[in-house]
Amino acid sequence: MYSFLFKYIIIGDTGVGKSCLLLQFTDKRFQPVHDLTIGVEFGARMITIDNKPIKLQIWDTAGQESFRSITRSYYRGSAGALLVYDITRRETFNHLTCWLKDAKSFANPNMTIILIGNKSDLEQKRAVAYEEGEQFARENGLIFLETSAKTAANVEDAFIRTAKEIYNKIQTGDFDINNETFGIKLGAPQKADATNTGNQNQSTGGCCGK
Known part of the structure; x- marks a missing residue:
């Protein structure tokens, strides 16, 4: 059971590690061999915020231009988005404006929206400075983190910080929790002891397909 369900979408160019981030968050593992994501894949996990169980339902989208129309159909109905680029590939950073x-x-x-510079474990191949990502996020009103799906650095934090921001918006009335097109679903009333933070449901199949 959950108090709230938050729907997420993960977006960004092909090969930035979107699927790997999802797999690391839901299954706590890294899969170096991967196939490109075709269309949309799905993962979910329970977390706890303010002693309330919250289910994250995460849609992992294909980065290829040919799937962009499919991806667009998932924006509406999402409460949170992880916008991902690869710190070792400048073109993935340059495309952020379009995403x-x-x-x-x-x-x-x-x-x-949280901006994520992924593959921070590849510091020696860095092509985008931390400060550049930070500045882009600041100029566009985004949360910013660098992560590594391989080492799990900041992966947990990325998903949970986004959830905390959504939860805060619910508290301040920015979200109408009765309107599911906002990507939030109200769960059944919780008992006093229902504060379990289960770690995971099932994640997607492939990894880093994007």
């Missing part, structure tokens, strides 16, 4: 434009065009205006 953000899509998100702001097709998502609800209160969607929480």
Whole structure:
């Protein structure tokens, strides 16, 4: 049982590690051999915020241009988005503006977006400075973290910080929790002892397909 269900979407170019981030969060493992994600894959996990069990339902989208129309259909109905680039590939950073434009065009205006510079374990191959990601996030009102799906660095934090921001917006009335198009679903009333933070449900199949 959960108090709330939050729907997430993970977006960004092919090969930035979107599927790996999801797999690390839901299954606590890294899968170095992977296939490209075709269309959309799915993962879920329970977390706890403010002593309330919250289910994260996460849609992992394909980065290829040919799947962009499918991806766009998942923006509306998402409460949170992880916008991911690869710190070793500058072109994935350069494309962030396009991804953000899509998100702001097709998502609800209160969607929480976190910018993620993935593959921080490959510092020796870095092509995008931390400060550049930080500045882009600041200019666009985004949360910012660098992560490594391989070592799990900041992966947990990325998903949970996004959930905390969504939860805060519920508390301040920015989200209408009775309108499921905002990507939030109200769960059944919880008993006093129902504060279990189960670790995971099932995750997707492939990894880093993107």
